[in-house]
Amino acid sequence: MYKVCFAIFCLEYKILAGLDAAIEDGVDVISLSLGFGHSRSPLYNDTIAIGAYSAMEKGIFVSCSAGNDGPGSGTVQNGAPWILTVGASTTDRKIRAVAVLGNGAEYEGESAFQPTNFSRKLLPLVNGKYCDLLHLIDVKGKIVLCDTKRGLYREQIARTVKNAGGAGMILMNNKEGGSTTLAVYDVFSMTQVSYKDGQEIINYMKSTSTPVATISYKGTKIGDKHAPTVGYFSSRGPCLQSQGILKPDIIGPGVNVLAAWPTPIEGETTSASASSSSTFNILSGTSMSCPHLAGVAALLKSAHPDWSPAAIKSAIMTTADVVNLGNDPIQDETLERADLLAVGSGHVNPSRANDPGLIYDIQPEDYIPYLCGLNYTDDQVSVIVKKKVHCTSSIPQSELNYPSFSIPKESSAQTYTRTVTNVGEAISAYTVKVSGLKGVEVTVNPKILKFTVLNQKASYNVTVKTLDLTGHSQGCIVWSSDRYSVRSPIHVFPHISVI
Numbered sequence: 001m002y003k004v005c006f007a008i009f010c011l012e013y014k015i016l017a018g019l020d021a022a023i024e025d026g027v028d029v030i031s032l033s034l035g036f037g038h039s040r041s042p043l044y045n046d047t048i049a050i051g052a053y054s055a056m057e058k059g060i061f062v063s064c065s066a067g068n069d070g071p072g073s074g075t076v077q078n079g080a081p082w083i084l085t086v087g088a089s090t091t092d093r094k095i096r097a098v099a100v101l102g103n104g105a106e107y108e109g110e111s112a113f114q115p116t117n118f119s120r121k122l123l124p125l126v127n128g129k130y131c132d133l134l135h136l137i138d139v140k141g142k143i144v145l146c147d148t149k150r151g152l153y154r155e156q157i158a159r160t161v162k163n164a165g166g167a168g169m170i171l172m173n174n175k176e177g178g179s180t181t182l183a184v185y186d187v188f189s190m191t192q193v194s195y196k197d198g199q200e201i202i203n204y205m206k207s208t209s210t211p212v213a214t215i216s217y218k219g220t221k222i223g224d225k226h227a228p229t230v231g232y233f234s235s236r237g238p239c240l241q242s243q244g245i246l247k248p249d250i251i252g253p254g255v256n257v258l259a260a261w262p263t264p265i266e267g268e269t270t271s272a273s274a275s276s277s278s279t280f281n282i283l284s285g286t287s288m289s290c291p292h293l294a295g296v297a298a299l300l301k302s303a304h305p306d307w308s309p310a311a312i313k314s315a316i317m318t319t320a321d322v323v324n325l326g327n328d329p330i331q332d333e334t335l336e337r338a339d340l341l342a343v344g345s346g347h348v349n350p351s352r353a354n355d356p357g358l359i360y361d362i363q364p365e366d367y368i369p370y371l372c373g374l375n376y377t378d379d380q381v382s383v384i385v386k387k388k389v390h391c392t393s394s395i396p397q398s399e400l401n402y403p404s405f406s407i408p409k410e411s412s413a414q415t416y417t418r419t420v421t422n423v424g425e426a427i428s429a430y431t432v433k434v435s436g437l438k439g440v441e442v443t444v445n446p447k448i449l450k451f452t453v454l455n456q457k458a459s460y461n462v463t464v465k466t467l468d469l470t471g472h473s474q475g476c477i478v479w480s481s482d483r484y485s486v487r488s489p490i491h492v493f494p495h496i497s498v499i
């Protein structure tokens with residue numbers, strides 16, 4: 001571990017010093033759970049991209065958090081193509097706190113604070129709106145419905161309700177929060193419910209003059225069929241600095257992650273339960289998902305010591321899961337099918353990643369024509385690669401040998417070439433299938449890739465012809481053999497200028 005942040009400050013020169021120290025120490029994998037909010041800096045002005053380039057050049061894998069600025073579009077950070085950019089998803093474990101209403105309806109929310117002696121009797125239910133002006137209403141001994149509001153932390157809201165004498169609180173998500181509920185070790189009897197459930201609770205309150213409710217604590221439940229879903233906060237693509245690379249790359253566990261914590265978490269809670277001296281905590285954020293992927297990369301690196309960072313990344317991306325435990329396409333916080341700009345290649349599947357069949361490899365020097373293609377000056381490219389560069393050749397961004405595709409819509413047909421390396425079975429043949437793309441015609445050539453030895457390379461072309469210049473189009477290219485399925489998502493987007 002390299003300490004680069006002090007109090008709330010993460011100074012850029014300290015991050016670079018930390019990365020240099022890690023490189024010097026000969027680490028194999030770096031997990032970097034930090035970023036500078038939603039960065040609009042070009043790569044030559046992006047400290048983490050510059051530091052990570054040096055690490056990648058030395059064969060070190062770098063996993064970074066995608067950021068917690070979602071669900072708005074274009075909020076992803078750490079989007080350099082030599083970095084694995086990790087979004088956050090839920091797991092199938094919920095720490096249930098059910099809101100029970102007088103009409104018998106039950107809404108499954110979450111809280112990691114699970115009192116055993118909470119009233120089973122229905123208590124009066126009042127709407128505290130944002131719960132910042134509770135002196136205006138009588139909440140004593142009642143359950144208070146509160147709406148989440150930007151700027152107020154859950155703990156502040158809970159404390160206000162508690163101090164006003166409330167018996168318990170139902171915290172409903174705003175629209176943006178959708179279905180993402182957090183299991184926080186709260187200071188108070190409460191539950192957090194989804195936006196949709198919150199609206200139904202409001203409707204119930206409108207339907208009766210004497211609304212009542214209680215909270216029923218159910219402890220840990222495993223098996224949520226919606227999991228993994230994208231957490232509402234998980235930053236979304238496109239990466240404004242390089243729209244020709246699909247970001248984030250992958251999602252991994254980052255909502256309600258239980259982990260060791262340096263200090264007891266009880267803080268000022270009144271409940272002096274045995275867990276109050278606990279040095280575990282539950283947190284959510286892409287800072288939690290990034291180290292999961294760093295761990296997966298470490299496993300792959302030990303199983304395949306000769307794989308480059310790009311090869312490890314390819315293995316993780318082309319084998320990712322695209323369906324949830326209920327076998328439906330992975331959803332976002334709205335419980336609608338998640339966009340590629342939210343999930344990238346999908347949800348990490350470590351065992352499949354260990355045996356991907358084919359990989360899309362990239363050597364450090366391959367990034368130079370890519371950077372020149374971003375129209376950076378020689379000096380700007382030199383800042384990133386830390387040696388004198390003359391841009392003699394350049395490629396469009398989408399031409400980098402990346403394991404996913406992000407392709408701008410152009411009026412004429414465009415062809416992109418990819419090269420795969422056989423790391424599966426020596427004698428093997430793969431056939432291609434393109435699916436899901438609307439408004440564009442995608443042709444792959446050749447349609448069969450044959451291999452006779454391991455580490456043999458083969459190239460194919462993808463030609464994209466735009467039929468309809470408006471709107472995004474999403475789908476995938478899958479190369480399949482008897483044993484393997486190597487999947488690359490394709491995002492085809494109408495060109496948008498960077499503001």
Ligand SMILES: *[C@@H]1O[C@H](CO)[C@@H](O)[C@H](O)[C@H]1NC(C)=O
Binds near residue numbers: 042045
């Ligand atoms: C480079 O980054 C600095 C701060 O880190 C910022 O003030 C400056 O505007 C950035 N320049 C460009 C071209 O983005």
Ligand SMILES: *[C@@H]1O[C@H](CO)[C@@H](O)[C@H](O)[C@H]1NC(C)=O
Binds near residue numbers: 115117119272
């Ligand atoms: C539940 O138990 C805690 C700890 O013993 C106590 O502080 C609290 O007042 C109790 N709550 C109720 C509703 O009885």
Ligand SMILES: *[C@@H]1O[C@H](CO)[C@@H](O)[C@H](O)[C@H]1NC(C)=O
Binds near residue numbers: 373374375
């Ligand atoms: C770089 O400049 C060329 C020529 O002006 C232009 O066609 C291309 O879109 C530019 N690329 C980027 C990434 O801005």
Ligand SMILES: *[C@@H]1O[C@H](CO)[C@@H](O)[C@H](O)[C@H]1NC(C)=O
Binds near residue numbers: 415417445446460461
């Ligand atoms: C792929 O495209 C390149 C450049 O457009 C071309 O030279 C090459 O022959 C193509 N290969 C195949 C298999 O179509």
